[in-house]
Amino acid sequence: MSWFDAANERIAREVLARYPKPKSAVIPLLHLAQEQEGWVTPDAMTEIAELTGTTAAEVLGTASFYEMFKFHPVGKYVVNVCTNVSCQLLGGEELLDHVESTLGVRAGGTTDDGLFTVEDVECVAACTEAPCFTVNYRYFHRADVDILNEVVADIRAGRSPLERGAAGDGGELPEHGTLGRVRQHVTADRLAGVVAPEQVDGPPSWMPTSATATEGAS
Amino acid sequence: MDADLRDGDGGGIVTGTYVPHAAGYVDNGGPKVVTSRFGHEDSFTLERSLATGGYEGLRTALAMAPDDVHGQIREATLLGRGGAGFPAGVKWGFCPEGVWPRYLVVNGDESEPGTYKDRLLMERDPHQLIEGCLIACYALGLTQCFLYVRGEMALAQERVAAALNEAYAAGYVGREVLETQFSVDITLHWGAGAYIVGEETALIESLEGNRGMPRLKPPYFPAAIGLYGQPTIVNNVETLANVPWIMANGAAAYRQMGSEASPGTRMFAISGHVVRPGVYEVEQGITTFRDLFYGEEYCQGIRDGHELKMFIPGGGSAPWFFAEHLDLPLEAREVGAAGSMLGSGAIIVMDETTDAVKACHRMVRFFARESCGKCSPCREGTSWEEKILARILNGHGRPSDIDLLLDVGDNISPGPYPVASHADEGLEAVPFPPRQTTICPLGPSSVAPITSTIRRFRHEFEARITRGDGIPVAAAVPAGEAGS
Numbered sequence: 295m296s297w298f299d300a301a302n303e304r305i306a307r308e309v310l311a312r313y314p315k316p317k318s319a320v321i322p323l324l325h326l327a328q329e330q331e332g333w334v335t336p337d338a339m340t341e342i343a344e345l346t347g348t349t350a351a352e353v354l355g356t357a358s359f360y361e362m363f364k365f366h367p368v369g370k371y372v373v374n375v376c377t378n379v380s381c382q383l384l385g386g387e388e389l390l391d392h393v394e395s396t397l398g399v400r401a402g403g404t405t406d407d408g409l410f411t412v413e414d415v416e417c418v419a420a421c422t423e424a425p426c427f428t429v430n431y432r433y434f435h436r437a438d439v440d441i442l443n444e445v446v447a448d449i450r451a452g453r454s455p456l457e458r459g460a461a462g463d464g465g466e467l468p469e470h471g472t473l474g475r476v477r478q479h480v481t482a483d484r485l486a487g488v489v490a491p492e493q494v495d496g497p498p499s500w501m502p503t504s505a506t507a508t509e510g511a512s
Numbered sequence: 513m514d515a516d517l518r519d520g521d522g523g524g525i526v527t528g529t530y531v532p533h534a535a536g537y538v539d540n541g542g543p544k545v546v547t548s549r550f551g552h553e554d555s556f557t558l559e560r561s562l563a564t565g566g567y568e569g570l571r572t573a574l575a576m577a578p579d580d581v582h583g584q585i586r587e588a589t590l591l592g593r594g595g596a597g598f599p600a601g602v603k604w605g606f607c608p609e610g611v612w613p614r615y616l617v618v619n620g621d622e623s624e625p626g627t628y629k630d631r632l633l634m635e636r637d638p639h640q641l642i643e644g645c646l647i648a649c650y651a652l653g654l655t656q657c658f659l660y661v662r663g664e665m666a667l668a669q670e671r672v673a674a675a676l677n678e679a680y681a682a683g684y685v686g687r688e689v690l691e692t693q694f695s696v697d698i699t700l701h702w703g704a705g706a707y708i709v710g711e712e713t714a715l716i717e718s719l720e721g722n723r724g725m726p727r728l729k730p731p732y733f734p735a736a737i738g739l740y741g742q743p744t745i746v747n748n749v750e751t752l753a754n755v756p757w758i759m760a761n762g763a764a765a766y767r768q769m770g771s772e773a774s775p776g777t778r779m780f781a782i783s784g785h786v787v788r789p790g791v792y793e794v795e796q797g798i799t800t801f802r803d804l805f806y807g808e809e810y811c812q813g814i815r816d817g818h819e820l821k822m823f824i825p826g827g828g829s830a831p832w833f834f835a836e837h838l839d840l841p842l843e844a845r846e847v848g849a850a851g852s853m854l855g856s857g858a859i860i861v862m863d864e865t866t867d868a869v870k871a872c873h874r875m876v877r878f879f880a881r882e883s884c885g886k887c888s889p890c891r892e893g894t895s896w897e898e899k900i901l902a903r904i905l906n907g908h909g910r911p912s913d914i915d916l917l918l919d920v921g922d923n924i925s926p927g928p929y930p931v932a933s934h935a936d937e938g939l940e941a942v943p944f945p946p947r948q949t950t951i952c953p954l955g956p957s958s959v960a961p962i963t964s965t966i967r968r969f970r971h972e973f974e975a976r977i978t979r980g981d982g983i984p985v986a987a988a989v990p991a992g993e994a995g996s
């Protein structure tokens with residue numbers, strides 16, 4: 295029995311089929327595990343090791359390098375406030391102070407009701423729209439205390455705060471773990487065909503055989 | 513953010529205005545290579561792309577021999593937009609002969625402090641990026657492309673996934689593209705939060721399912737040995753986004769924009785203390801920093817009544833500039849000679865209210881947090897730098913700390929560190945790039961804020977050290993005792 299539920303197991307197989315080597319799927323599968331459970335459990339890592347032909351230790355070795363993977367339960371909504379220089383200049387640190395005092399947790403902490411986790415993060419590529427924060431990796435630009443209060447109130451009341459978001463794309467804000475709400479999906483008849491590098495020994499058919507001369511590779 | 517600045521039908525944009533649905537982007541009325549669709553609310557759909565010339569560059573390319581397509585890119589002098597500014601056409605020629613398969617990896621990890629452009633390009637025009645990837649794959653004989661998007665960019669992942677699904681279904685990607693022999697798969701991949709993964713060999717490690725730690729050099733380019741040990745071209749999102757335009761309009765037309773050494777346009781994100789911060793598509797080489805900061809069509813000056821104190825011209829890794837550097841053009845070589853770099857097109861402007869020590873500490877904290885830990889001068893050095901700066905900031909600095917900071921920096925990047933000129937003190941610029949004792953440039957980058965601010969604002973550091981918390985620090989500590 296797979297650790298993944300039936301729907302996710304199907305997705306996991308599809309993800310694996312997109313890589314020439316299965317280990318490349320480790321990070322995508324960790325995301326999938328986090329999507330299912332909200333965090334990366336030891337059992338999930340054992341399962342991913344099996345699917346990718348690695349060991350659970352290797353999976354943990356990779357996973358623990360990356361900030362987005364959580365190894366214990368976190369809030370359903372992860373609020374990341376940027377305090378890097380562009381945001382610092384325009385009040386990012388004050389915004390973080392406000393979140394901390396409003397929610398009653400310090401950066402890194404989770405509220406008792408399990409609703410919010412707060413993080414003090416590095417640049418999130420919204421520098422011209424400083425100060426900014428994200429909730430489950432959805433952007434809120436040119437933020438201030440009012441916007442933050444509204445977003446927190448929305449979430450507490452069970453409303454999606456995305457209408458207030460930078461993209462203005464609305465819709466439901468997924469719980470922590472789910473990133474893109476759209477997945478890559480390719481029907482078998484459209485795939486060019488992913489093959490292991492060992493199985494390729496020449497240029498593809500559209501390349502003239504003598505082409506692609508070098509220019510002194512390093 | 514002003515929706516009514518746009519004209520009635522929501523299509524055209526009034527010159528020099530924010531485009532609300534492309535948050536941050538300002539249409540300055542200049543030539544558009546990569547932002548031409550940003551005015552349309554549905555710019556990310558296949559329908560809009562096709563209605564506005566999308567995939568025309570691909571059609572042009574497919575009608576040519578692969579080598580001739582490569583020739584066009586070489587002739588255009590398309591400079592890499594990821595930071596190093598290496599010409600894409602030259603890099604594409606580095607794959608060793610006869611070694612197959614080869615891969616294309618797209619670097620969409622955008623995390624350099626101050627950088628905001630690749631996210632916009634992925635969110636607003638994913639088809640343009642996909643088309644650029646397809647043309648590169650066709651030219652170089654690549655059957656597999658990986659599009660590595662930064663983990664934190666949920667909307668970008670969504671938009672790229674949706675665009676890929678549409679493009680596959682419509683026959684632009686996958687088996688027998690547009691009914692030709694050309695077949696290629698593009699796999700959307702995303703990271704999980706680590707700045708260092710933006711370094712191209714770390715990107716490849718991450719894509720192989722490992723910790724994102726840079727590989728030892730040589731080889732200097734993954735074109736020699738990259739993903740799965742095979743030749744691999746790594747290009748930035750913006751670099752590839754330029755490719756469709758070049759194919760559709762020709763290298764000669766591209767070279768008519770910008771300067772001889774830096775043709776075309778570039779996206780610059782200007783953040784901080786300006787009246788109108790934004791992401792602007794700018795002609796390279798001919799526009800100056802002064803134009804950008806003070807021009808009506810750009811940032812419109814320093815925010816109300818304040819004065820420029822300093823600015824970072826090319827992302828968190830770049831040495832800082834000052835008012836005397838405003839007339840430099842946005843041209844890599846000139847900026848390099850003046851002691852800094854254009855890097856990733858990220859400019860952070862700071863006015864006179866900015867505390868130099870605080871800003872310096874915050875930037876150094878970034879590098880200390882993001883060091884991958886593979887080499888000791890960086891792993892240890894960046895955290896020492898951060899700790900020393902933190903204690904200076906908190907009023908517990910020691911008189912020897914300024915020298916100690918410079919000394920730690922010298923262990924990561926020996927010799928004179930690149931730094932801007934300081935005319936008042938008769939100090940010359942030290943040209944970019946820095947030397948390094950480390951595997952990758954992250955460690956040396958941590959030294960940039962330190963040497964930049966100490967050279968210029970040493971008095972601010974000294975004031976903190978002798979008067980922090982109002983309590984005078986005891987007389988000089990012997991140098992050997994500092995540095996815990």
Ligand SMILES: Cc1cc2nc3c(=O)[nH]c(=O)nc-3n(C[C@H](O)[C@H](O)[C@H](O)COP(=O)(O)O)c2cc1C
Binds near residue numbers: 594600620621623953
């Ligand atoms: C620490 C570090 C971080 C980097 N981050 C990025 C990044 O986020 N995006 C990017 O395109 N290039 C980044 N680069 C540069 C890449 O290593 C590489 O040069 C670039 O992706 C090549 O693409 P280009 O030639 O099209 O510019 C980084 C380099 C270093 C040393």
Ligand code: SF4
Binds near residue numbers: 725882887888952954
């Ligand atoms: S310089 Fe720093 S980030 Fe780069 S490889 Fe060394 S330890 Fe890692």
